[in-house]
Amino acid sequence: MITKESILSILAQVSDPEVPVLSILDLGIVRDIQIHDDDKVDIGITPTYSGCPAMSMIAVNIKMELLAHGLKQVNIHEVLSPAWTTDWMTEEGKQKLNAYGIAPPQYNTANNPHERDAVVPCPLCESKDTVLVSQFGSTACKALYKCNSCLEPFDYFKCH
Ligand SMILES: [Zn+2]
Missing domain, CATH: 3.30.300.130 (Fe-S cluster assembly (FSCA))
Incomplete structure (x- = not known):
């Protein structure tokens, strides 16, 4: 059944x-x-x-x-409406992303549309001292960041 x-x-x-x-x-x-x-x-x-x-x-x-x-x-x-948003990603999914080395979306877009102000913690060392290198990382869904503490570049799964 x-x-x-x-x-x-x-x-x-x-x-x-x-x-x-x-x-x-x-x-x-x-x-x-x-x-x-x-x-x-x-x-x-x-x-x-x-x-x-x-x-x-x-x-x-x-x-x-x-x-x-x-x-x-x-x-x-x-199902095109309502459009998908990263808000629908589960907490477990965000944790899996982080463990995989991709910083998960940091904001709920419904509550905070100003993603520009996001502090994206490094998924490798958890440092918050990170900088945006490019709005487009390995795919259009991701931005490329670099960590000033461990110096590693990493992808950020952008809020959407
Ligand atoms: Zn780091």
């Missing part, structure tokens, strides 16, 4: 192609799960950054993972 919980435990194994330590549940992009006839499922996902090519890959990965777990038919549709 397929339940929403069993679907969620399968989706927890689908990772973000850009940051493999994050599952799509950590990202908070799964908006809707509908189960029909026990072996058909409809999943609604909200795209993250519009410039991120990862979404079609995520959709394919969701499909493959669910089919591998015995579902017969998997439909994935995009």
Whole structure:
């Protein structure tokens, strides 16, 4: 018997192609799960950054993972509104990001839209003495920072 919980435990194994330590549940992009006839499922996902090519890959990965777990038919549709924000990322997801060496979003965009003022602690040594090097890091979703304490550069997952 397929339940929403069993679907969620399968989706927890689908990772973000850009940051493999994050599952799509950590990202908070799964908006809707509908189960029909026990072996058909409809999943609604909200795209993250519009410039991120990862979404079609995520959709394919969701499909493959669910089919591998015995579902017969998997439909994935995009839920474009409301738009995804980094506020939807789980606390666990943020901790995983930090452990992976990427500074997680520092602000809740709903409460504080002024990300420019963000102090981004270094994920390596936790120093707050860091500087923005470039608004665009390894991908458009990330900014490149450098730590003045340990001198290491690191990516910051920008609030959005
Ligand atoms: Zn550092």
